[in-house]
Every structure is written in C-alpha cells, then in structure tokens.
Amino acid sequence: MNILTTTLCYPTPGHPDQGVFVQRRAEALARRPGVSLSVVSPQPWCPLLRHCERIEPQSEPLSAMYPRLFSIPMLGWATDGAAYARMLSRVVARRRRAGLPPVDLIDAHFVYPEGVGAWLAGRRLGIPVVVTVRGKIVRLSRRAIRRMQIAAMLRGVDARIAVSRSLVGWVHRVGGGDLNVDVVPNGIRPDVYRLVDRQWARIALGWHHTAKYVLAVGHLQRLKGFDRLVAVLPALREALGDVRLTLVGSRRGEWWFARKVRRMIERCNLEAGTTCIDFVGPVGSEQLNLLYNAADVMVNSSRSEGWNNAISEALGAGTPVVATNVGGNPEQIRSGELGIVVPDGDMDALAGALRSALVRSWNRPRIASLCGTRTWTHVAEEVHAVFDRVLAARVPSVGLQPSSDVDNSATMMEAAT
Template sequence: MRILHTEWSDGFGGQERRILAEMTGMRARGHDIWLATRAEAQLHTAAEAAGIPTLRLPLRGAADLASAARLARQLRRLRIDVVNTHSGIDSWVGGIAARWAHSPVLLRTRHLNNPLRRGWTNFVHYLPDRIIACGEAVRTRLVDECGFPAAQVVSIPTGIDFARFRPARPRHSVRAALGLNDTDELLLMVGVLRGVKRHLLALEAIHRLGERRPHLQLVLAGDGPMREEIAARAETLGLTGRVHFLGHRDDVPDLMGAADALLLSSRSEGVPQAVTQALGMGLPVVATEVGGVPELIRQEDTGLLVPTEDADAMAAALDRIFADPGWAKTLGERGRAHAHAHFSLDAMLDATERLCDDLLQRPERTTR
C-alpha cells in the first residue's frame, strides 16, 4: 500500500511517537510511507532521520485551502492509497485534500479522549471512511456521547515494540547519573509538563507521603509549559530536593529500568504509551482511572487505579507499592504479561493492515 500520514502538531509526545512507530513499522512490512507536516514539527525531523520522505506544508489553520490544494496535487502524483490524518488542523486540510484527490481511503486517528462534535460546521468528521480510536474507551465515547456511527469507529490500541524497548544501561549506573542511590525509592513520571497531566496533583500526593517515605524521589522525564509552575509548587511544598526535572529524554527504557514504580496522574488520556511501556517492562504502575487506562490496568491485578483529582488515594496507592516490594513485583509481572499479549507493535500493525486492506477491497472503491 501507499500510505500518507498528516500531522500538524509540533510536539513530540505519545501521539507523535505512535505515528512514527506506525510509519516505520509499516514501511518495514513493505508499504510505501510518506508524512505531510510542518517544517518546524519535531515529527518532521524524526521522520527524516528514520528515512521517511516528508512533504512540508504551512498548515496555517483548518481553512488553509492553499495547503489542501498543494497536498491534493501530491496525493494524485504519488498515487496514495490511504491518507491517515491525526490532529485537528491537519485533519481538516488532509481530509479535504484526500476528497479532492479522490484518494481511495481516508482514515482519522483519534489519540485523545476529548469529545468530537459532529455537525454541519464540523463536516470534516463526516469525511473519513473510518476513525481509529487508540483504545476502546475512546471509541465508546465517540459513539455513545458524540454520535458517531458505530460502524465508522474502530479501536486499534497503541502498540509498543517491546523487543526494542529495553534498558541499555544497568540500573545502578542510571541512578548514579541521576544522583540517586539504591536505597532511594524512585517514582517516575513520563510525559509533557502540561495541565492535563496533573503533575501538581502528583506533588500533593508526594507531600502527603513525606514522613512515611523519606527516601521517595520523584523523577520527571519530559518538558513543557508548566515546568516553572511545577518547580515553584515543589519548592512551596518543601520537595525541591526530591523532585528531579530531566527535560526531554531519549533513554526512557533506561529510566524505567532504574525506577521502582511509574505514576500517571492525568485527568484525561487515551491509552497512554508511558503506562503501556512501563507494564511491558514489568514496572509497577499507579494511574488515574481515565480514558483507556483501565484497558491496561486491572485493579490490583496488573496495577493500581485511583480516582482523578484525589491526592489522598494516590498517596495511599503509592505507599502500598513501596511498602511491599514483593507484591509490587507480582503486579509488575502480571502487567508485563498483559501488555505483551494485547498491546504490542505487531498487534497494532496487524490491525491497521487488516483495516486498510478491507477498505481498499470495497467494491465502491472504483467509484471514488
């Protein structure tokens, strides 16, 4: 197949990593892959480094018909079979371009668990042949709450290449590089430092554990607009020396190998890759019960779930993990088995190939 992805975002979080993994994975299976994005997007740089050809477009907004016209010409020139859009702006531009170019298949991947509203002012949502939800919870919300036809929405969870996602350095050397030792309790958070991730709530939970867990260290891998606010709040709570800001990291497997547990404190998620990655490595996880997280974590079986915006419940769950390392290890082992069975990269690519192939084989394809 000849597949082109579009992406407007200039960040490089879980959404962009899934797109890159899908593009490289499908290319390894023999498909021809392109990416259309903005020149300043981090995904553009990553895709070019991976050898994926990119088309640079301004993507100035949803009504950027000039970008849509340019993209439509490229779709016809490259004889693209499948157009897969991802964010809001590129879904408008890419969706319009795909229909102008009469591309056989148009997909939209929905990475977030926020609602999408259908209506004449949002006609772009009527354009895709299928909307790919990154988990069953996202699919259910689109169908039950947002009114999308059940037949239009399919769940394909984000998959991780567990064979490659493994530490390259030993635990003690990673900890030493962070200024930590083997007696410290290392709690890791991986993600962009923005409001929806609720790092401020995590600080409140850590503060509540102060006397009971004096060796607890919170390590934040990721950067974002709330870094200064989070640092200021940590100082106010007396946690400055126990909260470590690492910024963007490319050695997340090393960090997970050095950690004792992973924390997700978000108020909204799709199916978070950090949780999937941690489970795949056997790392115990405490996470808020949002979006597709319950698909990954079965309470007290593959991890611990806590309500959103509940620092006390979060603190209690973390205390259980650190107070009983043997039980936490068992949670991690069950989490690893669950993740490898249901959330692997191969499972995601298999489902994507089946979907595209089925749509391309439709009798009505020849009339488009």
C-alpha cells in the same frame, strides 16, 4: 498501497521527541509488503503573527515533508480544518505533476484539524480517508463550531480507528452511536522497553539505594497533572520516609503551568531540606528504560488521556503503575497485578494508592511478560487490515457517495472559509 500519512504531531529536526508514536506506527506500516508510505506534517504559519521556520523534506526514517499551513491565531480553532484541506490538496497536486504514484488512501492522525482537513481533501480528490482518533478529541470537541466539523468528519470518513475503547464512546458521543470504530491501541518497542536488573539501573542513574522513587513521564502541561504529584509528595514522605519524585518529559505546555509547577517544586525541596523532586526534562529511549526499571512505581496523574504510551512502556519494563481512571488507563492497567487505578481528581485516593504501591512487593518479571508483547508490528498489521477493508469497499472510479447531511456539512465548511 500508497499511503499518505498526515498529522501536525510528528518529529521534526528541532523537536525529535514530538509524535514519536505516529512515526513508529508509520514505520511499521511502511515495512509491510506492498506498502509505500510518505508523511505530510504541516507547520502552522501566519504572516506577521505566527513564525514558521522552513523544514527541508526528510528521507529517513520515512519520506516526510513539512509544508506551511496557514493558521490564524485565535481563529484557527474554527478555520484550520479547511486550511488543512487546501494544503493537502496542493500536496497531492504536486505529487501528480511530479509523476509520483497516485495516493490510494489518506491516513490522518487526530480529529482536528488533521481529520477534518483530510476528509475535506479526500472528498475533493476522490481519495478514501481513515482517521485515527486520539485523546485530544475530548478537548477539541468542546467548542460548538469545531464539534460540528468533527461530527461531520466522523460520519463522512471511510473508517475510524480509536486507540482505546474509551475513545469509541467519544466517537459515538460526537459523531453518533451508529458509527463503526476499530480499536487499535498503540504498541511499544520491546527491544528498548524491557526488564533489566533494577539495582544495576539505579547504580547507572546514580540513585540512592535505600530511597523510594516515584517516576512520572509526560509533557509539562496541565493535562498531565504533574502538579498533583508534587502536591501529594510531602504526605508520602511523612508516611514512608525518603520518597523522591522524578519528572521526565518535554517542557512543551502552558507557560503559566510550568511556572506554577516550578514554584511548587522549589517550595517542596526547600521545606524538605533536600532535592526530593527532580525535573530532568526529555531523555532518550535507552535512558528512559533505565528510569522505568529503577523506579519503585510509575505514576500517571493525567486529567485526560487516549492511550498513554508511558504506561505501556513502563509495564513492558516490568514497572507497576498507579494511574487515574481517565481514557484508556483502566484498559492498560487491566488487573491488580499491574498496578492501581484511582478516581480522577481524588487526591487522597492518589496518595493512598502511591503509599500502597511503594510498600508492596510486585512481581516485575510477571508484569513485563504480560505487557511487553504488543509491538508496533502488531499495530501495523491491524491498521493494514482496516486499510485493506476500506480499499476493497471503495468503488474505484467513483468512490463512496456521502450522505446528504454529510455532504451539506462539508459544503458549508468549505464555503465559510
């Protein structure tokens, strides 16, 4: 089985922490018997308007290429799907000219532009397409023209994978309630995210032995809700004393939001007379596991989610989690043994849950034993089963014929661009 995995969200030499979850799944798939997998991760580019540094193809840990994707700023939300299809078609054509084995299946991550582009290219090339739906569908389906493209794609691809049950509802809302969707949540690396001695972790990090630490992990973007945590910290400190907030993650996000959060942090630290909030930026996986183990609680205050990898990692390390009830969060925190789920946007509930979590005695070995068992190998096994089913159902010489509605939608999209 020759798989072509494609997404904009994949590690690059300049951004090695980007799309690691896609890479982990692809690596696990590539280790399965009879599977050959390569990655295409295009880089948006537009003459004079959008600069794109050329990235040389990579051979490790997977074969990956980074072609340019023509994307017009301010218009890409409507035209990037068709542009993505043309890019993929050129990649497949070059593979054929180079005498490489034919692509048996396109594995697209995210619905737009990747899913739409892969579907259009697959129709043109006679290659089956499976799209993995992640949390971005919530935001990407708001614009009518783009939502129409996503809906047509969801109805036209050979299979749909959602990383949480909550996203199945979004697939049905956008594409139709009759669509079949396979739910395959992400995994973790239990060799990395594991329970270690908590006091040793605190000493290694240089943390104060009597302070209570709240940890949050994510990009510095509004979606992840770091501003909510900074806002509730003064009340936590007033109620419980020395409570400190550690923010971990990349600085990718809206510039205005980053400036807002920085100012909130400066003001909070100034009023406290000490550094009670620390933004440490991105860290390696081993360092992140130390942070999970050292923290009293991990918190996810996101405004939207698909399947939050930090929650899975924290639980795998035995750390209780407080999270908003968005996306797959309630599916991950499936019992009171693992943490507390609060209504999204309810700041009083968020502060109250954090107070409760910080004074409660948690069974951390129990949390780790319940949540540290789903590996990327399990994920790959489930995804591979979907791919096998798709290829078995596909007529080799002709392929599945799309319905007239789907065919017309695709023709209109291609003609419009």
